[in-house]
Amino acid sequence: MEYQVDDFKLIEVFRNGDEKAFEEIVRRYNRQVANIIYLTLGNREEVDDLSQEVFVRVFRSLDRFEYDSSLYSWIYRIAVNLCIDEIRKKRIRKLIPLDFLTEEKLEGEKKSKVVITASEELLQKEKEEVIRGALSKLSPLHRTVILLREYQDLSYGEIAKTLRISQQAVKSRIFRAREELRELLKDYFQERT
Amino acid sequence: MNHRSFERQLSSYVDNELIESEAKSLRTHVEGCALCQQQLQVLRAIRTSIRDAASVVLPETFIYSVQRAVRQQEQEYVIWLGPERFARNIVVALCVIVFTLIAVGSYLTPQPVVGEERYFSGEPSDSVAHAVIGSQNELSKDDVMIAALTR
Numbered sequence: 001m002e003y004q005v006d007d008f009k010l011i012e013v014f015r016n017g018d019e020k021a022f023e024e025i026v027r028r029y030n031r032q033v034a035n036i037i038y039l040t041l042g043n044r045e046e047v048d049d050l051s052q053e054v055f056v057r058v059f060r061s062l063d064r065f066e067y068d069s070s071l072y073s074w075i076y077r078i079a080v081n082l083c084i085d086e087i088r089k090k091r092i093r094k095l096i097p098l099d100f101l102t103e104e105k106l107e108g109e110k111k112s113k114v115v116i117t118a119s120e121e122l123l124q125k126e127k128e129e130v131i132r133g134a135l136s137k138l139s140p141l142h143r144t145v146i147l148l149r150e151y152q153d154l155s156y157g158e159i160a161k162t163l164r165i166s167q168q169a170v171k172s173r174i175f176r177a178r179e180e181l182r183e184l185l186k187d188y189f190q191e192r193t
Numbered sequence: 194m195n196h197r198s199f200e201r202q203l204s205s206y207v208d209n210e211l212i213e214s215e216a217k218s219l220r221t222h223v224e225g226c227a228l229c230q231q232q233l234q235v236l237r238a239i240r241t242s243i244r245d246a247a248s249v250v251l252p253e254t255f256i257y258s259v260q261r262a263v264r265q266q267e268q269e270y271v272i273w274l275g276p277e278r279f280a281r282n283i284v285v286a287l288c289v290i291v292f293t294l295i296a297v298g299s300y301l302t303p304q305p306v307v308g309e310e311r312y313f314s315g316e317p318s319d320s321v322a323h324a325v326i327g328s329q330n331e332l333s334k335d336d337v338m339i340a341a342l343t344r
Contacts, residue, residue, distance in 0.1 A: 019260075023256050023260075026255070026256045026259055027256065030251050030255055030256075031249070031250060031251065034249040034250075034251050035247035035248075035249050038247065038249045039243070039246065039247060044249065047249055047251075048251065048255070048258075051251060051255070052255070052258055052259050052262050053262075055259040056259060056262050056263055056266060059259070059263050060263075060266075124245070124248075127242060127245060127246065128245070128246040128248060130242075131242045131243060131245075131246040132246055135243070135246075146243070147243070149208060150239065150240045150243040150244065151243050151244060151247050155208075155210070156208065156210050171204075171205060171210070174204060174208070175201070175204045175205075178204050178236060178239065181239050182232075182235055182236075182239070185235075185239065185242075189235055189238055
């Protein structure tokens with residue numbers, strides 16, 4: 001059965017006992033949740049398990065959803081909280097292996113650039129690594145806020161609700177996160193312009 | 194407003210979070226400011242790069258793994274619920290037993306009979322109570338003292 005209904009309607013259907021509605025919620029948001037986790041933790045290996053955990057929590061808590069925010073920002077809140085817990089648990093920021101390009105920058109070595117063949121895939125991979133490396137250097141709070149803005153396209157108001165902070169705090173964190181990213185990616189963007 | 198103030202607004206501008214009058218005035222500034230144009234370009238490039246880096250696609254079977262995990266947790270909960278219920282029942286049963294024992298015990302223990310009842314029933318009583326009740330309130334202080342001392 002294909003659902004073409006809005007999120008609140010889906011929740012109602014789920015609450016009335018139709019678990020197909022939950023499947024639809026998972027289909028709608030699994031990609032965003034997986035990428036938020038991926039970009040926040042910078043670790044692909046954990047993405048599947050943590051995404052699963054997010055949706056298990058969604059399943060268990062959907063009965064308590066209070067319609068005071070959109071379903072997606074509610075799901076992102078669960079995902080973000082889980083990521084923050086993970087970061088706290090593992091102090092992942094210090095432990096995650098940085099990509100080879102970032103390591104180059106960290107060590108201050110002026111190694112010659114790895115010769116990339118004209119393969120689009122490799123170029124894309126390189127770009128991803130650089131961005132991921134830069135994101136991993138942001139504080140978890142800055143990282144979360146910038147991802148909700150840049151990747152999930154949430155407004156300041158939605159981010160404020162999701163993270164339970166003021167809009168002013170959102171604005172200032174986004175500003176600072178961008179300043180940091182601009183500095184971290186300075187060389188990268190200069191090469192490309 | 195100076196260049197620095199406009200530059201600080203660029204972040205909110207790319208997010209469409211400025212009010213129209215602020216956005217209009219910023220646009221006018223940016224048209225004539227190469228530095229702000231460059232900053233704006235970088236901010237947009239950051240956005241594009243982050244979106245491009247979000248390359249994870251979960252397998253089609255992801256939904257089944259979620260459902261499996263949900264079922265598994267439910268089963269674990271039910272399994273855990275068995276001992277939990279059993280323990281709760283044990284506690285309730287123990288409470289009932291203790292309460293019953295206390296009630297039976299207090300029923301079987303002979304209740305102390307107040308002096309007046311013992312006096313009228315002719316049971317031996319301690320001398321003070323006996324003397325006080327028997328005196329019909331006509332005891333002197335000395336009588337009470339003697340009764341107390343001879344107890």
